[in-house]
Amino acid sequence: MIKITIDPVSRVEGHGKITLQQNEQLEITQARFQIAEFRGFEKFIQGRPYWEAPVLVQRLCGICPVSHHLAAAKAMDQLVGVDQIPPTAEKIRRLMHFGQVLQSHALHFFHLSSPDLLFGYDDEVRHRNIVGVINDYPELARQGVLLRKYGQEVIRITSGKRVHGTGAIPGGVNKNLSVAERNSLQQDIDQIVDWAESSVELMKQIFLHQAEWQKNFATIDTHMLSLTGQGGALELYDGTLRACDRDGKVIFDQQSCDDYLDLINEHIESWSYMKFPFLKTLGVEQGWYRVGPLARINNCDFIRTPLAEQQRQIFKSQQSDGKPVQATLAYHWARLIELLYCAESIRELLDDGDLLGDELTAQGEMRLKGIGVIEAPRGTLFHHYEVDEQGLITRANLIVSTTHNNQAMNESIRRVAQDSLSGQELTEPLLNQLEVAIRAYDPCLSCATHALGQMPLQVDLLDAAGKLQSRKYKQAGN
DSSP, X not given: OEEEEEOSOSSSBSOOEEEEEEOTTOOEEEEEEEOOOOOOHHHHTTTSXXXXXXXXXXXXXXXXXXXXXXXXXXXXXXXXXXXXXOHHHHHHHHHHHHHHHHHHHXXXXXXXXXXXXXXXXXXXXTTSSHHHHHHHOHHHHHHHHHHHHHHHHHHHHHHSSXXXXXXXXXXXXXXXXXXXXXXXXXXXXXXXXXXHHHHHHHXXXXXXXXXXXXXXXXOOOOEEEEEEOGGGBBOSSSXXXXXXXXXXXXXXXXXXXXXXXXXXXXXXXXXXXXXXEEETTTHHHHOOEEOSHHHHHHHOSBOSSHHHHHHHHHHHTTOTTSOOOOOTTHHHHHHHHHHHHHHHHHHHHTTOGGGGOSOOBOOOOOOSEEEEEEEEXXXXXXXXXXXXXXXXXXXXXXXXXXXHTHHXXXXXXHHHIIIIITTSOOOHHHHXXXXXXXXXXXXXXXXXXXXXXXXXXXXXXXXXXXXXXXXXXXXXXX
């Protein structure tokens, strides 16, 4: 038996590895996506005052901190007895969240995934990266950078900082928009919408140009979970829970997020620090599901903004039988439809006078439990907190977006291993197919788990022939 390890999986956020076992006939007998880091956020925020949670838990990640910030803030709203924050506060939070999703989706598509999609999984390693995209498609790379920059600017204006801001507080927000801030964002928003629309068109053409491969590569049939808004609309900030089965039939709908523990449970495997959630009514073996852009676009009945809705209809038309689009690589297409939706929504919100309002917070009677749920870029995010009479956190439970997709990511790499690797001499391009499958999910492993201490650092100096000349090694924590 031969063991093959891809460590780390590249062009994803965080640290994970893929392990394969191959027998003497070169058949793949096992394929696993393993997370060997430990997350301790639920434990070490115990004993902290509840109002610190929105600032503390966003340190889970530097890529999607706004999602944790807002999910925790929504839970804190419940703790302080506020069921409905003022309109200005809600719209500031929504604007912040749209900026977050826009910048995160732009980062993943243009910087991390586009090299595989534009050049192919078997392109040379030295070229299959963002530098290759800059050299071969300079305008596309420029648009990707500026789309992300705009999203980061939205975050800065609404939360105070581009990373780990403090805009959302229990019961509302701590600032509104000034006229000058609103005007500055309005200057570029039409261009941002145009670029977002052209990025969807690009991904659509990539998908349809290789339709057979795109539809079958790493594809698995799964249930799907997401929030939906009023009337079944695509909803990223608030809503109720909807789960649909592999055929698109509703498993449950309009379920309160407060009841998530009645709907979802988590399974543990000895070989990974990341849990395996499943729908309780279906059990561990049959109840696993997917979340994120693919699930959201499949589950929703419509998108409120016109350009994104047009693209959703084209996306859904790929399945003539009305069933969900299950192609794993369709995550990229769905992700860019959401990017367009965020750009349109930002443009719409910037015309709303409530952003300039003065009523920023609300108050109520203190409660001992708060649950905040939001659609993070990578999927449905649960934050659950319980406090004592002094307002100190006694219990915290986080189910992070990437965690929901854990079983699906493992099933996808098994599909690739079965279709493309089994019986083959394993080469770098073939092994990269496994990473392509993982990257489709845009996993944030630093969110789903958390490393203790610091990662070790090794620096190698090689000569022109590739011979090792010198090595420096820094131990973790030194």
